[in-house]
Amino acid sequence: MRLKHYSYRTEETYVQWIRRYILFHNKQHPSDMGVVEIEAFLNHLAVEAHVAASTQNQALNAILFLYRHVLKQTLPCRINAIRAKRPQRLPVVFTPEEVQAILAQMNGVHHLLIQLLYGSGLRLRECMQLRVKDIDFEQKQIFVRCGTRRITLIAKLRLT
Numbered sequence: 407m408r409l410k411h412y413s414y415r416t417e418e419t420y421v422q423w424i425r426r427y428i429l430f431h432n433k434q435h436p437s438d439m440g441v442v443e444i445e446a447f448l449n450h451l452a453v454e455a456h457v458a459a460s461t462q463n464q465a466l467n468a469i470l471f472l473y474r475h476v477l478k479q480t481l482p483c484r485i486n487a488i489r490a491k492r493p494q495r496l497p498v499v500f501t502p503e504e505v506q507a508i509l510a511q512m513n514g515v516h517h518l519l520i521q522l523l524y525g526s527g528l529r530l531r532e533c534m535q536l537r538v539k540d541i542d543f544e545q546k547q548i549f550v551r552c553g554t555r556r557i558t559l560i561a562k563l564r565l566t
Contacts, residue, residue, distance in 0.1 A: 407471075423468035437477050441485060444469055448487035459490040525561030 407417045424436070430447050431439060444466075451457045451465055466485065473479045500508070505524060512520060523533050532552045540549045546560045 407475075410475075419464065420468035420471055423465045424472050427465070427469055427472075436472055437479070441482060444481075444485055445487045448485065452488045452490040457490055459492045462487075462490040526558050528558065 407420070412420075427444075427447050428434065428436065430450065431443055434443075447469070448462060448466060451462050457465075466487075470481065473481050509517060509520060519533060522528060522536075523530065526548055528536075528548070528550065529552075532550050532554075535552045536548070536550075540551065541547075541560070542549070543560075548558050548560055550556050550558060
């Protein structure tokens, strides 16, 4: 793993997943197991252990690394395991009163930046890379150069 420049934490994590995989199958050697056992382990993680999708992916990557790079075995491209469900996350939206309360606690440059982020829909990096020439006060537009290269409107905000 070190020759492939994996981090030490990744190495530790992969070892833990491989250990759990072997223990799940009653200490059977991985070379004696195959796709059926991998799918059984991944199904167990999704259905019984209720792990997150990213956790299940991490376990799969560790096991694939074991088979491909350590045991030098080829596995089919597709492993048909039950996939852990990604949770539906709703965005956190502040009420106008909450925004005003937050802005009331700030002053100076931070106040201006938060107003600009909130009122124009800019991302943090876009706001930080903004230059004076990117703002058209007459057209009330901001030209965003970073990433998306788009034009957004300057919102009319009450200055408090």
